[in-house]
Amino acid sequence: MLLKILREEVLDANLELVRRGLVHYTFGNASGISRKDGLIAIKPSGVPYETLMPEHMVVTRLDGEIVEGELRPSSDLPTHLEIYRQFPNVGGVAHTHSEFATAWAQARRPIPCFGTTHADYFHGEVPVTPCLTGEEIASDYERNTGLVICRHFAQLDPDTVPAVLVAGHGPFCWGLSATAAAHNAVILEAVARMAYYTLTIGPDAQPIAGCLRDKHFFRKHGGTAYYGQEKAK
Amino acid sequence: MLLKILREEVLDANLELVRRGLVHYTFGNASGISRKDGLIAIKPSGVPYETLMPEHMVVTRLDGEIVEGELRPSSDLPTHLEIYRQFPNVGGVAHTHSEFATAWAQARRPIPCFGTTHADYFHGEVPVTPCLTGEEIASDYERNTGLVICRHFAQLDPDTVPAVLVAGHGPFCWGLSATAAAHNAVILEAVARMAYYTLTIGPDAQPIAGCLRDKHFFRKHGGTAYYGQEKAK
Amino acid sequence: MLLKILREEVLDANLELVRRGLVHYTFGNASGISRKDGLIAIKPSGVPYETLMPEHMVVTRLDGEIVEGELRPSSDLPTHLEIYRQFPNVGGVAHTHSEFATAWAQARRPIPCFGTTHADYFHGEVPVTPCLTGEEIASDYERNTGLVICRHFAQLDPDTVPAVLVAGHGPFCWGLSATAAAHNAVILEAVARMAYYTLTIGPDAQPIAGCLRDKHFFRKHGGTAYYGQEKAK
Amino acid sequence: MLLKILREEVLDANLELVRRGLVHYTFGNASGISRKDGLIAIKPSGVPYETLMPEHMVVTRLDGEIVEGELRPSSDLPTHLEIYRQFPNVGGVAHTHSEFATAWAQARRPIPCFGTTHADYFHGEVPVTPCLTGEEIASDYERNTGLVICRHFAQLDPDTVPAVLVAGHGPFCWGLSATAAAHNAVILEAVARMAYYTLTIGPDAQPIAGCLRDKHFFRKHGGTAYYGQEKAK
Numbered sequence: 001m002l003l004k005i006l007r008e009e010v011l012d013a014n015l016e017l018v019r020r021g022l023v024h025y026t027f028g029n030a031s032g033i034s035r036k037d038g039l040i041a042i043k044p045s046g047v048p049y050e051t052l053m054p055e056h057m058v059v060t061r062l063d064g065e066i067v068e069g070e071l072r073p074s075s076d077l078p079t080h081l082e083i084y085r086q087f088p089n090v091g092g093v094a095h096t097h098s099e100f101a102t103a104w105a106q107a108r109r110p111i112p113c114f115g116t117t118h119a120d121y122f123h124g125e126v127p128v129t130p131c132l133t134g135e136e137i138a139s140d141y142e143r144n145t146g147l148v149i150c151r152h153f154a155q156l157d158p159d160t161v162p163a164v165l166v167a168g169h170g171p172f173c174w175g176l177s178a179t180a181a182a183h184n185a186v187i188l189e190a191v192a193r194m195a196y197y198t199l200t201i202g203p204d205a206q207p208i209a210g211c212l213r214d215k216h217f218f219r220k221h222g223g224t225a226y227y228g229q230e231k232a233k
Numbered sequence: 234m235l236l237k238i239l240r241e242e243v244l245d246a247n248l249e250l251v252r253r254g255l256v257h258y259t260f261g262n263a264s265g266i267s268r269k270d271g272l273i274a275i276k277p278s279g280v281p282y283e284t285l286m287p288e289h290m291v292v293t294r295l296d297g298e299i300v301e302g303e304l305r306p307s308s309d310l311p312t313h314l315e316i317y318r319q320f321p322n323v324g325g326v327a328h329t330h331s332e333f334a335t336a337w338a339q340a341r342r343p344i345p346c347f348g349t350t351h352a353d354y355f356h357g358e359v360p361v362t363p364c365l366t367g368e369e370i371a372s373d374y375e376r377n378t379g380l381v382i383c384r385h386f387a388q389l390d391p392d393t394v395p396a397v398l399v400a401g402h403g404p405f406c407w408g409l410s411a412t413a414a415a416h417n418a419v420i421l422e423a424v425a426r427m428a429y430y431t432l433t434i435g436p437d438a439q440p441i442a443g444c445l446r447d448k449h450f451f452r453k454h455g456g457t458a459y460y461g462q463e464k465a466k
Numbered sequence: 467m468l469l470k471i472l473r474e475e476v477l478d479a480n481l482e483l484v485r486r487g488l489v490h491y492t493f494g495n496a497s498g499i500s501r502k503d504g505l506i507a508i509k510p511s512g513v514p515y516e517t518l519m520p521e522h523m524v525v526t527r528l529d530g531e532i533v534e535g536e537l538r539p540s541s542d543l544p545t546h547l548e549i550y551r552q553f554p555n556v557g558g559v560a561h562t563h564s565e566f567a568t569a570w571a572q573a574r575r576p577i578p579c580f581g582t583t584h585a586d587y588f589h590g591e592v593p594v595t596p597c598l599t600g601e602e603i604a605s606d607y608e609r610n611t612g613l614v615i616c617r618h619f620a621q622l623d624p625d626t627v628p629a630v631l632v633a634g635h636g637p638f639c640w641g642l643s644a645t646a647a648a649h650n651a652v653i654l655e656a657v658a659r660m661a662y663y664t665l666t667i668g669p670d671a672q673p674i675a676g677c678l679r680d681k682h683f684f685r686k687h688g689g690t691a692y693y694g695q696e697k698a699k
Numbered sequence: 700m701l702l703k704i705l706r707e708e709v710l711d712a713n714l715e716l717v718r719r720g721l722v723h724y725t726f727g728n729a730s731g732i733s734r735k736d737g738l739i740a741i742k743p744s745g746v747p748y749e750t751l752m753p754e755h756m757v758v759t760r761l762d763g764e765i766v767e768g769e770l771r772p773s774s775d776l777p778t779h780l781e782i783y784r785q786f787p788n789v790g791g792v793a794h795t796h797s798e799f800a801t802a803w804a805q806a807r808r809p810i811p812c813f814g815t816t817h818a819d820y821f822h823g824e825v826p827v828t829p830c831l832t833g834e835e836i837a838s839d840y841e842r843n844t845g846l847v848i849c850r851h852f853a854q855l856d857p858d859t860v861p862a863v864l865v866a867g868h869g870p871f872c873w874g875l876s877a878t879a880a881a882h883n884a885v886i887l888e889a890v891a892r893m894a895y896y897t898l899t900i901g902p903d904a905q906p907i908a909g910c911l912r913d914k915h916f917f918r919k920h921g922g923t924a925y926y927g928q929e930k931a932k
Contacts, residue, residue, distance in 0.1 A: 134910045430569030433665075
């Protein structure tokens, strides 16, 4: 039953990427994990979104072994798995080639925290990984992508910066669930677009002050949050 | 009864921001005021637009006290209130993170009056506030945002320049009603986009002459207006 | 009867501007002329497009006198009239504030003929007028806009370059009919957008050679055209 | 019967260009070939997409002689034919004036392989042809366009780089079928857009390493591919 819900949520997270214009054709993939069971559901590889059904989601263990599903999982599965293994609070992962986030990844520049929209979701710049080495590309490429991401977060907090740009490739986002990961992917694209425009208008544009960044991030996240209805009355 | 109409108009102004692509998810908020009663209706905080009904609008007094409504009001309410208190002709306020206007706010540059589209709505450049100080951010942040806006308009006329960019944040627009405020927010975004393109084509682009700006603004506004049908026949 | 058809075509040309995303709210206007009768039909001023009906089109003579219609005509009517008076082959005029064409007008730079898409419709760069003088703005502004356009075409051929950018304002397009004028307005916007992108990629981009420009223009226009079905079999 | 299927596929490839926003009005054209019969089906010239039916597709031989169809074929037919004659594995050709790919063609700059999205489809930069000479333009222009393309591929492999930018004109794409050609045209536009953004963010952006480019291209193409479902189980 739980697995049924997980598959449905993962499918919906994948479809949200389509609805918001973040993916073309079969690009992109989102997954979710049931931490209790150690089971991950992920989109199958290269299947058109229009035909996807919950039962097409591939269910695997944290070591990648397929538990359920007839189809081959997304080729980026090993990257997702590495993120689940190393970031214990992550409940979902979304990977897209959304155009502005990918452009920052291709330019190999982190997205500066230029404004409060960014700070509402990402506590500081969205970092870009180093390029993978020839060796890391030659074998176990997708798993190495995950290792490079996690190594790059040694000095960062994946719970407050739930996204990364893989150099020359594109963004990976995560969150407490597949839904949250897809949501962060949508916001990241908007933030990447606005940062792009900001840089064009003001090539010397500066990030906002740390106190403004903190104010906005913690207005929405953590124990002192007061945005939305959850803590109302 | 009047309150019923106010709530409906405020809801529609909020939905107009969605229809025109100015807000994502629960971003943005519009409000309206009944000056006679001193009552403001505003969108609740963090509620998805698809489910909003007129009765979800929160009704408050000018001092922020909630008079009607079960939900927590938009967290930006104190900014709206300050604008209503200090700009006596304002009947509605709209706040978005629309992408081009926000980019100008993030670059901390006013939007120059590059053309007649701009001058049809804004009599001169759309100004950008100074950054809030650490102290202004630390407590009463949203009210201080309103105070910074109003202080910045000491030498400006809010009736002929019905919009401002809050530095590092985004635009606030206003007008004679919630409908007019949302309309100005839509136009501001178009104007911000065209100013961005103009700057790319001609980095040394100059504002239009004062007489052309006046001609267009007063063709549409004030006692000498002759655009539209209102004064026909 | 002819007038009925003219009003319907003019309405449809106006709606085409909406369908193609060239106008917001009540911006923009298209007109058409019956040369035989010397009668022009034009969109009324400031009426929402959703409610426009053929009978709302205002019919005037070439001197601007209203012959039919209850509504005030578009405030840009005198500009249209001047174009009809001075360019004898023009059967329709369309004016928009479409965003990229307007940006070129605001930057006061002609749109170079960077490619064959441009040359398929405009035989050479799309020119930009000089700014109107203070005197030209102060009285008879809309008619003076038309005079400035026509004066600027003294050395140009309006039949092969059916568009102009009014400095600091936006584009006026024309054609053999209202339909053709609106079509040219749509193409102009696409051409303006591609020229903008071209300039960003290659700040030193050069116009195409004259022989390529001629080839494409005359492949589609005039006695030697061979594009489309009209001359087939 | 086969011809019926070819016409339907060619029509659908043409409509895909419309659905994905790559063509305006009657711009663009896609064709397909039945290698067994040496027959090509192509869109007729200048017919609105909304009214196109499979039987409107024009069927010709490799030498251009029309075998079936009442309408005049796309004026770009001779370019398609040259590609079919010289690139033996090509089963379909698509030509558009899609805006970002055309902008690169107008700036006469190849699209660098800035990221893995590009490398998933094009094994290296997308090249731009030299300009046609005055003589090549003056007679047999469309065929000469094809000759210039093929000559430019003397040192390139059309099977791994299935697209080219014709200088000052726009992109031609190809693939194993008309469907694949249209698909490549859609991806090319996305890749061209992201390369444009990349260049704005980082004017000194560099192509990805050869090993990363190879990894992505051969993950999807050729005998070692493991993306998608085709080789699963």
